[in-house]
């Protein structure tokens with residue numbers, strides 16, 4: 001029985017239900033995939049093999065006694081920004097070295113309640129600031145499709161682990177694209193829920209008005225399953241909304257009859273790779289063949305989105321990261337007075353990108369500049385949200401690229417932050433508008449790197465986005481391809 005580690009959650013649940021394998025078998029295989037490949041991929045910051053096996057055995061034990069769980073001993077990898085009780089949570093940063101979570105994030109707690117177990121901590125850009133994982137303070141993560149390329153970011157460890165067969169599924173967070181873009185770069189499915197759909201309690205805050213937790217999986221059905229478990233009102237996060245959680249899996253259908261899909265004019269502009277554009281256009285045609293009506297729409301303020309995001313997100317980050325000062329969490333350098341301690345600790349343990357953003361964010365909030373930058377940014381954010389509200393009067397979901405290119409070469413962009421930021425152009429607008437977005441594999445470049453189709457939905461219409469993604473996925477084979485690093489073990 002080979003490659004349990006390469007199956008989807010649904011396939012595993014079926015095998016577990018039929019008694020073909022145990023959770024211990026699954027975890028054993030995932031651990032051996034980590035053993036065989038993670039030295040090359042670098043997805044995990046750390047993992048607890050013994051703990052995972054023990055949890056798997058107790059899940060098997062519970063099942064043999066008749067316990068019914070939705071995720072019976074399914075191992076899930078967790079981005080290092082999310083709190084899992086008893087695990088380290090360093091957010092890819094030296095400043096949190098030594099910090100151990102005293103509690104579970106709500107999303108984690110809900111998965112645990114459903115029977116999932118947690119393997120380990122997945123690499124990320126420091127405090128989720130970045131698009132390549134090169135901003136991690138600890139290690140480089142490599143793209144399983146080509147080890148010379150980045151996995152994307154900031155949830156790059158999560159996407160790389162799922163692609164490499166080192167986790168059955170993983171959790172990431174998305175502030176401006178950090179689930180969708182790495183999913184796209186690694187050939188996975190990635191879902192950023194609507195702002196307010198999944199509790200942020202226990203997710204270390206980067207930009208609180210944008211952050212959302214979501215799944216990275218091998219298929220759309222798995223994303224629907226995990227979202228259904230995590231979504232819904234949480235008294236511990238007052239921004240979660242009392243909107244009923246539909247059965248997302250029941251929303252999945254094989255065709256797109258009766259759906260209107262919008263193609264935003266502004267997303268097909270200069271700068272987008274020819275190969276990416278061709279794949280997206282082909283995907284759009286296929287959605288038409290599946291019964292959808294395709295309409296052109298306009299999101300006229302798209303060109304301002306990156307600038308607005310890097311004002312608002314840095315402003316929020318500068319406030320959120322003030323709590324890391326050496327007093328309460330993680331690393332500390334002693335000082336002769338409290339100010340000296342803060343300065344020494346922050347100067348020494350924050351990395352360069354985090355410092356850049358704290359400085360930018362402090363600047364745009366400072367008196368004299370607040371009106372020119374922050375307040376103005378908020379106004380343009382409203383215009384961007386209205387673009388989407390208007391668009392969703394005309395269509396049920398929007399089709400677009402996730403990113404203008406495939407995965408960058410390692411080192412290609414890291415010296416040029418502006419170029420790096422511009423790569424977020426297609427994911428940021430939906431984040432600013434608070435909408436939901438899904439990334440689904442839709443092709444490969446000639447060099448063998450994955451391309452992702454983005455499906456953007458109106459607030460709380462994940463059901464529609466998942467339906468479109470599922471119908472598309474069912475009529476294509478892209479999600480079945482496996483990266484070369486998994487070839488030696490026979491694939492799926």
Ligand code: GLN
Pocket residue numbers: 128129130131153154173174175176177178179206313424
């Ligand atoms: N790449 C974007 C940034 O660097 C998005 C990050 C994210 O979504 N966490 O801010």
